[in-house]
Amino acid sequence: MTTISEIPAGSINEALPTTLFRFATAGSVDDGKSTLVGRLLHDSKAILADQLDAVARTSADRGFGGDKGGIDLALLTDGLRAEREQGITIDVAYRYFATDRRSFILADCPGHVQYTKNTVTGASTADAVVVLIDARKGVLEQTRRHLSVLQLLRVAHVIVAVNKIDLVDFSESVFRDIEADVQQVGRELGLGADGISDLLVIPVSALDGDNVVDRSERTPWYTGPALLEVLETLPAADELESHLESFRFPVQLVIRPQGALAPDAVAAGLDVEAYRDYRAYAGQITEGSVKVGDQVSVLTPGQAPRTTTVVGIDFAGASLAEAAAPQSVAIRLADEFDVARGDTIAAAGTVREASADLYAALCWLSPKPLREGQKVLVKHGTRTVQAMVRSVSGKLDLATFKLEGASNLELNDIGHAQLRLAAPLPLENYLHHRRTGAFLVIDPLDGNTLAAGLVKDHPGDHEDERYSI
Amino acid sequence: MSTSLTEETQVTEAGVSTRLSSLDTLESEAIHIIREVVAEFEKPALLFSGGKDSVVMLHLATKAFWPGKVPFPVLHVDTGHNFPEVIAFRDRTVERLGLKLVVGSVQEFIDRGELAERADGTRNPLQTVPLLDAIQQNKFDAVFGGGRRDEDKARAKERILSLRDEFGQWDPRNQRPELWNLYNGRHTVGQHVRAFPISNWTELDIWRYIERENIELPGLYYAHQREVFARDGMWRAVGEVSQPREGEEVITKTVRYRTVGDMSCTGAVESNAFTVSDVVVEVAASTLTERGATRADDRISEAAMEDRKKDGYF
Ligand SMILES: Nc1nc2c(ncn2[C@@H]2O[C@H](COP(=O)(O)OP(=O)(O)OP(=O)(O)O)[C@@H](O)[C@H]2O)c(=O)[nH]1
Numbered sequence: 001m002t003t004i005s006e007i008p009a010g011s012i013n014e015a016l017p018t019t020l021f022r023f024a025t026a027g028s029v030d031d032g033k034s035t036l037v038g039r040l041l042h043d044s045k046a047i048l049a050d051q052l053d054a055v056a057r058t059s060a061d062r063g064f065g066g067d068k069g070g071i072d073l074a075l076l077t078d079g080l081r082a083e084r085e086q087g088i089t090i091d092v093a094y095r096y097f098a099t100d101r102r103s104f105i106l107a108d109c110p111g112h113v114q115y116t117k118n119t120v121t122g123a124s125t126a127d128a129v130v131v132l133i134d135a136r137k138g139v140l141e142q143t144r145r146h147l148s149v150l151q152l153l154r155v156a157h158v159i160v161a162v163n164k165i166d167l168v169d170f171s172e173s174v175f176r177d178i179e180a181d182v183q184q185v186g187r188e189l190g191l192g193a194d195g196i197s198d199l200l201v202i203p204v205s206a207l208d209g210d211n212v213v214d215r216s217e218r219t220p221w222y223t224g225p226a227l228l229e230v231l232e233t234l235p236a237a238d239e240l241e242s243h244l245e246s247f248r249f250p251v252q253l254v255i256r257p258q259g260a261l262a263p264d265a266v267a268a269g270l271d272v273e274a275y276r277d278y279r280a281y282a283g284q285i286t287e288g289s290v291k292v293g294d295q296v297s298v299l300t301p302g303q304a305p306r307t308t309t310v311v312g313i314d315f316a317g318a319s320l321a322e323a324a325a326p327q328s329v330a331i332r333l334a335d336e337f338d339v340a341r342g343d344t345i346a347a348a349g350t351v352r353e354a355s356a357d358l359y360a361a362l363c364w365l366s367p368k369p370l371r372e373g374q375k376v377l378v379k380h381g382t383r384t385v386q387a388m389v390r391s392v393s394g395k396l397d398l399a400t401f402k403l404e405g406a407s408n409l410e411l412n413d414i415g416h417a418q419l420r421l422a423a424p425l426p427l428e429n430y431l432h433h434r435r436t437g438a439f440l441v442i443d444p445l446d447g448n449t450l451a452a453g454l455v456k457d458h459p460g461d462h463e464d465e466r467y468s469i
Numbered sequence: 470m471s472t473s474l475t476e477e478t479q480v481t482e483a484g485v486s487t488r489l490s491s492l493d494t495l496e497s498e499a500i501h502i503i504r505e506v507v508a509e510f511e512k513p514a515l516l517f518s519g520g521k522d523s524v525v526m527l528h529l530a531t532k533a534f535w536p537g538k539v540p541f542p543v544l545h546v547d548t549g550h551n552f553p554e555v556i557a558f559r560d561r562t563v564e565r566l567g568l569k570l571v572v573g574s575v576q577e578f579i580d581r582g583e584l585a586e587r588a589d590g591t592r593n594p595l596q597t598v599p600l601l602d603a604i605q606q607n608k609f610d611a612v613f614g615g616g617r618r619d620e621d622k623a624r625a626k627e628r629i630l631s632l633r634d635e636f637g638q639w640d641p642r643n644q645r646p647e648l649w650n651l652y653n654g655r656h657t658v659g660q661h662v663r664a665f666p667i668s669n670w671t672e673l674d675i676w677r678y679i680e681r682e683n684i685e686l687p688g689l690y691y692a693h694q695r696e697v698f699a700r701d702g703m704w705r706a707v708g709e710v711s712q713p714r715e716g717e718e719v720i721t722k723t724v725r726y727r728t729v730g731d732m733s734c735t736g737a738v739e740s741n742a743f744t745v746s747d748v749v750v751e752v753a754a755s756t757l758t759e760r761g762a763t764r765a766d767d768r769i770s771e772a773a774m775e776d777r778k779k780d781g782y783f
Pocket residue numbers: 027028029030031032033034035036074087088089090109110111112163164165166167204205206207208
């Protein structure tokens with residue numbers, strides 16, 4: 001019978017409010033990503049009895065673990081029928097768990113090369129990515145592919161878990177060899193070299209739990225932290241990126257009720273007269289912070305920036321003195337400019353002019369290749385414009401991590417291209433502005449997303465040579 | 470590139486102290502999604518059942534457009550197997566917020582012979598046809614749903630903006646990549662998009678938010694006395710469409726509901742959580758998921774939710 005009873009005293013985390021930390025998995029197929037995620041969920045007590053029962057039943061039906069038995073923890077995230085049948089992950093599964101320190105959003109991504117687009121999906125919002133490597137196999141091409149995607153996206157923290165360490169008898173020398181390879185790849189890619197990323201390598205057994213939540217006695221030669229300890233203490237991306245000067249606010253829509261006020265707000269005593277001419281710009285702060293009284297520039301593509309003052313920051317009836325990323329607010333300005341969706345409000349004097357020439361790194365996610373001369377759509381912030389591919393200037397060779405000449409990009413290629421936009425956009429270098437430096441390439445025919453795009457500086461414009469991608 | 474920007478990353482005191490709490494981050498993300506959909510689609514609607522997730526979603530919408538009205542109608546797919554207090558709550562809420570309510574009725578489809586009552590009498594799976602019909606009739610191109618990824622393993626796989634084809638079907642093997650917070654809602658005529666602003670919320674987040682924001686819910690979410698009988702390991706309420714069979718003894722118990730749906734297949738749990746803070750404590754300590762505890766229809770098979778979703782279910 002279903003009952004909820006016996007609430008253990010002190011079981012609820014009283015140390016509110018907790019903050020949110022997002023992380024994803026990556027690595028080659030069958031390296032044990034889903035098993036690791038299942039292990040983390042299981043050992044942090046995030047799996048409820050009925051879920052565990054269901055997984056135990058399926059594991060037994062399939063004879064998981066042979067005579068030894070046990071439960072297939074990967075089934076906790078491989079939730080689609082096809083995934084269970086094939087024993088692989090096809091699309092990202094989002095799971096949630098919390099410790100005393102943090103609430104985690106966890107994206108378990110596929111390893112199969114065919115589903116790289118889904119892994120890019122999971123990694124694009126992650127504060128940290130855990131890359132798994134099978135200790136018996138070492139660094140594979142798919143490991144190199146995923147690591148280059150993570151470097152391209154400038155994921156703040158990359159952690160490498162050398163998994164299945166139980167299958168190599170907890171051998172230190174196997175681990176050290178892989179660790180050295182990983183550090184070499186990290187150096188070649190520039191991972192960890194730019195002061196944003198860092199690379200930590202941990203020996204784990206996802207199946208048995210070694211060094212996942214607690215440090216293992218079976219790897220006495222490893223003196224570093226267990227994986228969860230690391231995840232609990234890393235700073236989130238927005239902590240790293242909060243610098244005051246870079247306030248950015250793409251306008252999503254204009255709130256102008258013109259008398260059509262919310263009846264519940266009126267019933268609660270809202271002064272109808274005072275709000276008759278209300279006009280505010282709604283959006284989410286993508287970077288930095290803003291205070292009432294700040295000077296800001298309004299960037300409307302095709303026009304010179306207009307400078308004005310913030311007179312109000314509203315949020316659902318509350319007037320805020322200041323707000324910071326990633327808050328969703330509504331901003332009122334001193335001057336009655338014509339401001340609309342697609343415009344950006346930014347700290348005054350900190351942005352360059354909008355440009356119709358887009359130099360970009362692209363991660364191509366579609367089976368339809370990119371060709372020079374092709375027409376596409378570019379979605380940047382709250383604006384979508386037409387664009388033409390002028391040239392492809394190279395693609396990444398996974399064996400050497402060098403850009404080699406290319407005239408098209410195919411599925412899973414990372415490359416550089418130049419696009420000409422039908423209307424100028426307030427483009428910013430992705431290295432310094434994650435949100436205003438990112439865009440989508442969309443197929444105008446069927447509306448599908450073709451690529452993840454990252455804005456680069458004009459070639460030759462004091463670009464840092466360290467960043468090959 | 471501007472030269473006044475700090476290029477070195479540094480964790481400033483201020484930066485750390487201004488971090489949002491996880492609830493504020495989730496709220497902000499949901500409002501961003503709701504505003505994106507309203508800005509990019511012609512005719513959105515919000516699925517509103519009076520259940521806690523849809524109530525929270527509607528509350529977020531009121532915050533997103535304050536002091537203006539919520540700029541879209543709400544859509545209820547009525548199974549005809551309702552808890553009367555939930556329907557009363559629904560109507561009160563619509564009235565309070567000045568919204569337009571569109572109802573898709575399972576009963577009407579059954580009366581017209583376009584849907585057949587199932588052998589087990591439950592109507593949750595029958596909601597798909599009236600839902601798709603209402604979407605088509607009203608030309609809704611985007612529908613907000615209160616689905617959460619922590620509810621079910623198939624839902625855990627769904628994008629925040631999820632494309633549906635002309636038949637309302639979801640193709641889990643072929644979802645668009647969803648990068649950063651740039652949502653691609655492009656669709657062709659006949660297709661529509663489901664938007665899930667509270668994808669990343671857990672049941673506990675929902676309850677903490679209800680507590681924090683003082684959001685009103687139908688009373689059956691809190692402990693109350695009710696005549697119930699045991700079936701399939703759950704407590705079922707005695708009601709018009711949910712009558713005990715031979716040998717099923719009716720007793721009065723103190724129960725509450727963790728989900729509200731078709732009365733004939735939604736079970737109550739024994740509980741002494743009379744207030745919202747009691748519920749927060751109870752949910753935090755619960756050892757069963759809300760669907761495992763209360764939804765007979767999700768116990769049918771391991772992929773029950775996936776199959777329904779592929780056909781166009783919420
Ligand atoms: N012995 C041992 N086996 C493991 C370990 N981790 C995973 N496995 C097994 O490796 C196989 C693949 O595990 P998964 O977790 O499905 O791998 P994955 O990386 O999620 O695979 P994809 O998502 O399809 O790329 C399963 O049979 C696991 O039981 C480990 O630490 N030790």
